[in-house]
Amino acid sequence: MTTTGTPGPTTAGPTTTGPDPHSPDTPRSATPLLVSTAAELRRASTSLLEAARSRRPADESLSLGLVPTMGGLHEGHAALARTARGKDDVVVASIFVNPLQFGDEADLERYPRTLEADLRLLGECGVDIVFAPTLEEMYPGGEPLVRVRAGSMGEVLEGASRPGHFDGVLTVVAKLLNLARPSTTAGYRAYFGQKDAQQLALIRRMVLDLNIPAGIEGVPTVRDQDGLALSSRNRFLGDAERRSALVLSRVLQELHDRALHGQPLDLSGARAKIGAEDGVRLDYLDVVEPLSFAVAGDAAGDAAGDGARVDAGHHADGPDPTLAVVAARVGAVRLIDNITLPRPE
Secondary structure, eight states, X not given: OOOOOOOXXXXXOXXXXXXXXXXXXXXXOOOOEEEOSHHHHHHHHXXXXXXXXXXXXXXXXXXXXXXXXXXXXXXXXXXXXXXXXXXXXXXXXXXXXXXXXXXXXXXXXXXXXXXXXXXXXXXXXXXXXXXXXXXXXXXXXXXXXXXXXXXXXXXSTHHHHSTTHHHHHHHXXXXXXXXXXXXXXXXXXXXXXXXXXXXXXXXXXXXXXXXXXXXXXXXXXXXXXXXXXXXXXXXXXXXXXXXXXXXXHHHXXXXXXXXXXXXXXXXXXXXXXXXXXXXXXXXXXXXEOTTTXXXXXXXXXXXXXXXXXXXXXXXXXXXSOEEEEEEEEETTEEEEEEEEEOOOO
C-alpha cells in the first residue's frame, strides 16, 4: 500500500449543494456508530450503502473504505480516515489490539487502549462505523489453528527481528477484509500507512496471491514538525529520548539527498551515525525493493560478506525507486521509519 495523498472532494451527485459530505475537508462532529460483532457491522454497512444508493444516480458506483487500526490513534491514523472519506461513500474503521502480532506479552499489555479518544478522532474525520470486536469475536474458541503465513518476504528485516509478527498481521488483516467486505456490489478499498512499509508490501502481496477482492491504498507517512514519524509508541519516549530518536529521520533524509544527487549512500557511515546517538540501538538500516523487500541493487551485490548489512554504492539500477528502511530501539521504545530513494537527477 502507489502511495496516495488525500484527494480533493468527490461530487455526490449533479444536484449537490453546500459542503460535499464525502470530502475530508467537511467539518465533522458526529460520533461514529460503534459495533462489536460481525453481524452488526454487516447490517450497518449495508444500511448505509443502501441509503447512499438512494441518493446517487443509478449509473454511479458506490464504494466502502476500511481503515484497520489497533487504536491509540494519532494524526497518522487520521490521514488514513480522511483519505478514505475523500474516496468512499461509507467508511469503516476497525479497532482491535491483535495479540497474534505481539511476541512479547508485556508489549501487548502496554499497547495504548484509548477508545473514547479514538472515537472522537474518527468522528472528526468522517468515519461512519467503528468496528471494535472482542477477542472472542475475532478468534472464536481461542487462537486460530489456521493462519496466513507471510513466507520468505516476512522473514527479513522486521520479520527477522519479530518472528511470527507478520503471520499475525496478515491473519488479522485477512479476517478484517472478509468481515468488512460489502454485501452489495460496491467497490472495496482498505487503507494502510506507508510508515509500515513492509507490512504494506506484504498485505498487497497477500491480496494478490489469495485473490482477495479489495484494493489496497497506501497513505504517506505523517510526521511531527521535528521530522519524527508519528507512532502510537512515541508517547512512551522521554524528552531526551525523543531528541535522540530524530537521528532516524535525519539519516533517512540524508540518504534521500545522496540518492537524488547520485552520490554513494554509504550505509556503513549512516549506521554508525545512528549507533553513536545516545540511547539509540540500531536494529537495521537497509535499502530494499519496495514490492518484494529484497535487498536492492548494490546493497545486495557487495562482496563484503555482510549480506543485507553491506554498503550500498550509488542508487540501485532499475526503473523504480528503492526504499531505505530503518528500525532502532530508543530507550525501551522500538521505532521504525522509511523513505523513498529517488532516481538521480
